[in-house]
Amino acid sequence: xxxLLAGARSWWQxxxxxxxxxxxxxxxxxxxxxxxxxxxxxxKSGMSTFEAVxxxxxxxxxxxxxxxxxxxxxxxxxxxxxxTAFCVNLRFVVFSAHMRPYLMHLPLRWRLxxxxxxxxxxxxxxxxxxxHPSEHVAERREQLAYxxxxxxxxxxxxxxxxxxxxxLANVIPxxxxxxxxxxxxxxxxxxxxxxxxxxxxxxxxxxxxxxVAYALPLKLNIVVAIASxxxxxxxxxxxxxxxxxxVA
Amino acid sequence: MSGPDLxxxxxxxxxxxxxxxxxxxxxxxxxxxxxQSWHLPHWAQRGLQYxxxxxxAAVVVPEVVMAQxxxxxxxxxxxxxxxxxxxxxxxxxxxxxQAVLGTIVSGMVVYLPLHLGLGW
Numbered sequence: 001x002x003x004l005l006a007g008a009r010s011w012w013q014x015x016x017x018x019x020x021x022x023x024x025x026x027x028x029x030x031x032x033x034x035x036x037x038x039x040x041x042x043x044k045s046g047m048s049t050f051e052a053v054x055x056x057x058x059x060x061x062x063x064x065x066x067x068x069x070x071x072x073x074x075x076x077x078x079x080x081x082x083x084t085a086f087c088v089n090l091r092f093v094v095f096s097a098h099m100r101p102y103l104m105h106l107p108l109r110w111r112l113x114x115x116x117x118x119x120x121x122x123x124x125x126x127x128x129x130x131x132h133p134s135e136h137v138a139e140r141r142e143q144l145a146y147x148x149x150x151x152x153x154x155x156x157x158x159x160x161x162x163x164x165x166x167x168l169a170n171v172i173p174x175x176x177x178x179x180x181x182x183x184x185x186x187x188x189x190x191x192x193x194x195x196x197x198x199x200x201x202x203x204x205x206x207x208x209x210x211x212v213a214y215a216l217p218l219k220l221n222i223v224v225a226i227a228s229x230x231x232x233x234x235x236x237x238x239x240x241x242x243x244x245x246x247v248a
Numbered sequence: 249m250s251g252p253d254l255x256x257x258x259x260x261x262x263x264x265x266x267x268x269x270x271x272x273x274x275x276x277x278x279x280x281x282x283x284q285s286w287h288l289p290h291w292a293q294r295g296l297q298y299x300x301x302x303x304x305a306a307v308v309v310p311e312v313v314m315a316q317x318x319x320x321x322x323x324x325x326x327x328x329x330x331x332x333x334x335x336x337x338x339x340x341x342x343x344x345x346q347a348v349l350g351t352i353v354s355g356m357v358v359y360l361p362l363h364l365g366l367g368w
Contacts (some may be wrong), residue, residue, distance in 0.1 A: 033349050034352070052253070058269035060272060065269060067307045072261060081264055085271045088273035089298060090303075092272075092275040115276040116277065187334050189337060193301040199297065207309030221345070226302045226306055234298075
């Protein structure tokens with residue numbers, strides 16, 4: 001316990017902690033608006049206030065929360081909901097491969113703690129700032145201080161906004177249809193991922209397959225759609241000549 | 249639905265929420281949980297490129313073009329125009345700045361008048 005506290009103190013007393021915090025603060029208005037909307041959408045999808053607060057505080061991943069909501073409302077089986085959330089979160093798997101050399105010198109509990117708090121924004125800011133992991137104790141401490149400062153501000157602004165959204169949702173009438181804002185958020189994230197031809201093909205195929213297979217029980221249309229889109233793109237990748245400089 | 253309605257809380261949903269939290273930890277820590285250095289098979293690494301956008305499209309598209317389990321047969325549906333407006337904004341801004349926020353705002357600006365004013 002004393003070791004844990006000493007570790008944490010060596011981060012937040014470092015000047016890089018405040019720098020990470022400030023740089024996160026400059027990009028957080030958009031994040032806060034999105035957190036607010038996610039809070040509203042959770043309650044409007046039919047969750048109780050307690051469930052919405054628990055989801056916000058525990059899950060701490062906007063896009064997987066939003067993707068899970070219609071499935072929870074529809075009573076889909078747990079494995080389909082978790083598999084969908086896993087797929088929506090796959091970008092974090094890619095980030096974690098990148099973050100591995102920066103964090104492996106920490107004990108497991110600190111790696112899990114830092115990893116859990118490293119969202120899209122903290123990852124992007126951190127890797128933009130530190131291009132290479134370090135072998136030196138002082139530099140490693142600075143990197144972790146910066147990451148911790150950014151993650152802390154990110155967590156506070158997301159949770160604060162989300163909880164305000166949950167509170168507001170109870171005074172906004174349901175028939176306004178504000179839950180649609182959650183779908184629009186997923187649409188925007190989807191658009192930001194549409195960076196190559198094959199990714200756009202994946203979106204088109206998955207969208208059509210999800211509609212065509214909608215009658216399947218247990219929301220299996222989602223699983224069928226993901227599997228068929230990924231399989232088709234892997235096959236097309238073999239035959240589709242890559243353009244030089246194209247973002248994969 | 250007003251006030252802290254603990255009555256509407258059920259154990260199944262709370263279980264799903266805990267499961268989703270574990271998915272968050274699993275995905276965010278995937279490659280640095282184990283001390284062993286290891287790699288995904290090549291096909292799975294390539295599949296990582298397509299699965300996220302496929303999952304989003306699979307959730308979003310039915311929510312926009314279907315009602316009561318059927319493909320909608322009318323053009324008088326506010327969701328279609330809201331989604332089109334949102335996507336148009338995103339690509340007009342080429343994804344720069346707060347493009348996702350702009351997608352939500354412009355989509356809702358089109359959706360709400362059609363939905364509340366015309367009942368679409």
